Amino acid sequence: MFISKEWLETFVEINQPVNVLAERITRTGIEVDDIIDYTKDIKNLVVGHIQTKAPHPDADKLSLCQVDIGEAEPVQIVCGAPNVDAGQTVIVATVGGRLPGGVKIKRAKLRGERSEGMICSLQEIGISSNLVPKQFEEGIYNFTSDIKPGTNALKALYLDDQVMEFDLTPNRADALSMVGTAYETAALYNVPMIRPETQSQESTKQATDEMRISVQNKDKVPYYSARIVNDVKIQPSPEWIQMRLIKAGIRPINNVVDISNYVLLEYGQPLHMFDQDQIRSKHIEVRQATTGEKMTTLDNQERALKDSDIVITNGDTPIAIGGVMGGDFSEVTESTTNVVIEGAIFDSVSIRHTSRRLNLRSEASSRFEKGIATEFVDEAVDRACYLLQQYAEGTVLQGRIAEGQLGQFVTPVNITVENVNETIGFNLSPEEIEAVFVRLGFETTREGNSLTVMVPSRRKDITIKEDLIEEIARIYGYDEIPSTLPVFKQVTPGTLTDRQAKTRVVKATLEGAGLNQAINYSLVDKTRATDFALQDRSTISLLMPMSEAHSTLRQSLIPHLIDDVSYNVARSNHHVALYELGRVFFGNEENQLPDEVEYLSGILTGDYTVNTWQNKKEEIDFFVTKGIVDRIAEILDIQFEYEAGEIDGLHPGRTAWVKLNEEIVGFVGELHPQTENNYDLKRTYVFELNYDKLMSVSVGYINYEPIPRFPGVSRDIALVINRATPSAEIVKIIQNYGGDILQHAEVFDVYEGEHVAEDEKSIAIRLAYLDMHQTLTDDKVNGVHNRILEALQAEGATIR
Known part of the structure; x- marks a missing residue:
């Protein structure tokens, strides 16, 4: 909405620079987006x-x-x-x-x-x-x-002026008019507001003798009225009307059409002016259109109507789409002499649906959609009659033709002084509170500390006492609200919690490893809700989902991560690495809230390292993914163990459970080839960890150890074992018999194939020995090493 300061000053006396006025209006909740100065550079x-x-x-x-x-x-x-x-x-x-x-x-x-x-x-x-x-x-x-x-x-030219552009929220439809803005400004500066002149000299001829009105659908059109002005002369409008329209963003056409638009801007009440002679009837009937009915609007477009549209007819043929646009044959032209002025209330939902479907957004439809002030309907029509008499030399017929009821002009809302002061923090008296409502133009009655405020229909945003409290805060001044500091019994420093600090480190580590964070909906389709779930629990479905694709709360982060990778790969981004930190949901018994558990999951596909200048590529595999999981454990100072496992949707031979203190907390694995094929993916690896369980482990303080003063010794062993025996079991046996000098045991080669039986595999392991207190001797190392070899042989291993 464009508000001309020159025009506004015809209603209220301001005597303030436009920038000061704009700042004052903005501070009360109506944002002034821009100020257009027509005197600039002239x-x-x-x-x-x-x-x-x-x-x-x-x-x-x-x-x-x-x-x-x-x-x-x-x-x-x-x-x-x-x-x-x-x-x-x-x-x-x-x-x-x-x-x-x-x-x-x-x-x-x-x-x-x-x-x-x-x-x-x-x-x-x-x-x-x-x-x-x-x-x-x-x-x-x-x-x-x-x-x-x-x-x-x-x-x-009335251009010695500055125009404020309001960025209005939908609830402030009253500021879509000059009169509504004038009421607001008058309240801000506590000055009287002058209403426009509406009283015209009427002829003795009765309007009811010229026209009758009937409304079929009073639930959609609760009130419809008209007045008639005869013998108008079509000519250009005076400069002040033309220029005020131009400043509001509307092109002047002629005095009759301009007056219609002028009153719309003045009161926020859309009017429509018909050429009475072109209506070709003395009967205006308002009804719902019939499906398939057609009419040509003012923009020369033929419109196909539906039974949800409101039409104004001459008893037979539509002459206008109610609240949206008039028809072509009843429009005001250069030859028009007699005018019918329509003033009505239309159902806002119907107008919104019609204007959106027909793509006809107009100044009128936007106001009907938000709801108009019933108090201004007849007054706006009378104002148009007055202006037509003054500037089109028209003769105003006596009386008004109307059908339906306008309804209440005011809505009573009760409030007490205690409500106001306790909510805002003011210490206002009943007289001061009443004075604010009087400034806003609200009739108020007071009994002791209780007030009954008659809220006018132009302020449809005020329906409850909390709305009135907001008005007091706005007008009295948000800057006047006393500032207080909270009272603390115990003051704590504003630092990160242990979990927050750890989470930041985990995210930084993953991003440092090349993964990007993904954020997905918590809802999936019901068929995928339990895919990759670590627990066999019931799901939670929405009663009224927006779509089947988002109907059920997830029990794993993996399904949406697969969707993310599939989306990228389909758009030629073949190297994708993502992680997500989010919640999953497990159902409980009926009428109980679900358990919410935070998970950390990741997905990788394509190449992990691409050095084009060295012609070097490293394809992502199970061990790259496992290495990322190990890095998470390392920075959290915890120790993961891995055990071969099988999970639906993952490759049966390339999947491992992740254990923490003998408890399964997640998994690492490659997607099943069928799953990869379904999503048109190449080899893709995933991991998922129960983040809540990781965070529940207390790692205590970090203990530092001195750098060893004595040299260590490394020994390699190669052994043949049954293929079904996990390498981790062999490493665990070595650790159990390594005593206090075994630092670590690392598998560095696994061989299956020629020269090894089909049911066996060869494993090479490097053992590192170190004594922190003295130099190692061959006898001490050999003793421990031989003990390890004997233990391995006892488990069925053959030393090579």
């Missing part, structure tokens, strides 16, 4: 009167004009506008003046003829071409009224 712009016009001797398209600009002698100006003529009152930029865009006006010679100034079009003084009246679109502007030459042209 200098020496006056009104001129063209006394004579003569053709330029050396240019067919130029004219020599003698222009009176209020000085002792007229000045000669060379003008190329096609519509320039003697007798016109025009806009003149004099020598030394400036125009928007940095244009400087100087004395010049055009084809040998002197030119002292410039006769301007509206575009040249900053008006957008789509807002300029049609008759002046291709030439200079000339005034419709006589104005003394030399007058400041910006003042004559």
